[in-house]
Amino acid sequence: LDPLINLTRKENGNKDLTDFANHVTAGLSHTPKKLSSRYFYDGPGSALFQQIMELPEYYPTRCEYEVITENKSAIAAHLASEGFFHLIDLGAGDALKTKILLKELQERRAAFEYLPVDISEDAMQQLSSSLEKEIPGLNHQAVVGDYNDSLEWLQQNKSGRKVILFLGSNIGNFEHEESLGFLRKIRSHLEPGDSLLMGIDLRKDPDTILRAYNDFAGVTAAFNLNLLHRINRELGGNFDVNGFIHYPIYNPQEGVMRSYLVSKQEQDVYIQATGRSFHFNAWEAIHTESSYKYTLPQIQAMVEASGFTLETIFQDKEGCFADVIFHA
Numbered sequence: 001l002d003p004l005i006n007l008t009r010k011e012n013g014n015k016d017l018t019d020f021a022n023h024v025t026a027g028l029s030h031t032p033k034k035l036s037s038r039y040f041y042d043g044p045g046s047a048l049f050q051q052i053m054e055l056p057e058y059y060p061t062r063c064e065y066e067v068i069t070e071n072k073s074a075i076a077a078h079l080a081s082e083g084f085f086h087l088i089d090l091g092a093g094d095a096l097k098t099k100i101l102l103k104e105l106q107e108r109r110a111a112f113e114y115l116p117v118d119i120s121e122d123a124m125q126q127l128s129s130s131l132e133k134e135i136p137g138l139n140h141q142a143v144v145g146d147y148n149d150s151l152e153w154l155q156q157n158k159s160g161r162k163v164i165l166f167l168g169s170n171i172g173n174f175e176h177e178e179s180l181g182f183l184r185k186i187r188s189h190l191e192p193g194d195s196l197l198m199g200i201d202l203r204k205d206p207d208t209i210l211r212a213y214n215d216f217a218g219v220t221a222a223f224n225l226n227l228l229h230r231i232n233r234e235l236g237g238n239f240d241v242n243g244f245i246h247y248p249i250y251n252p253q254e255g256v257m258r259s260y261l262v263s264k265q266e267q268d269v270y271i272q273a274t275g276r277s278f279h280f281n282a283w284e285a286i287h288t289e290s291s292y293k294y295t296l297p298q299i300q301a302m303v304e305a306s307g308f309t310l311e312t313i314f315q316d317k318e319g320c321f322a323d324v325i326f327h328a
């Protein structure tokens, strides 16, 4: 196996850069202004997210680590129940939590191939080399690409039983209709007998949630503001990043954390690759991320509406986070 496959290196020039420029043009011309959190994860952004996961306030990583550590043998038994499988890790990042399962599967001598997928090439390169050191003998191949391109690639290149991992509450970034569409899309790439293990952050004390996205050290602020730095770097923007503040707010009825970048003053920003400038009124905001928190009945309804059957819900002792196994 080639240790790394990059689906984003297209022959026809800079498709990704053009997509990014078009996205920025559309989002900053929209009322109200918006940009997608999928563009957070360039090299510096992935490094900042890595730091977020180590913050005392960012509970999801620790909670999910507990769920997986405490239930690793039950989870591995479910995943490895039927012979050889492809283990596809969507949005793998540093795969800190997946590594617990990989070691458990290896100890059980399960026959599988590990395919981590992420839009960050840096993250996938680091993961490939760390896997070689930490889990020698593991059959793996990292894929650099977005969810859609990777699922297409998988369809064309890998046949046989599939187990999809979608950990870390990445599903939370989707609006409710989008998450249904995405789960249906995954379902359409699976056959009966295939499984999905999804990690989802649960509803809890609003203050706990708000603190996780507004940490004292300001790492989350830097992570959000990096989106403007990235536009400056890659699209030739002239954002005065100090002219914006990070502003997160939790809505306890919708169960959603929304993050914004708010312009402290009236300003115009020129972005070369878009060929135009964008006007900001004083205190005008760009919506940059939604992180939905779920209830257990909501999870069950979402799963059933997308054509999966619920197998088992694993939770930590405090009911902070759920990792749920479904089958196709």
Ligand code: AVJ
Binding pocket: 052, 060, 168, 169, 170, 172, 173, 212, 213, 220, 223, 289, 290, 291
């Ligand atoms: C990687 C999408 C799960 O929404 O909690 C962390 C990203 N944003 N802090 C999340 C994030 C701000 C994270 N996910």
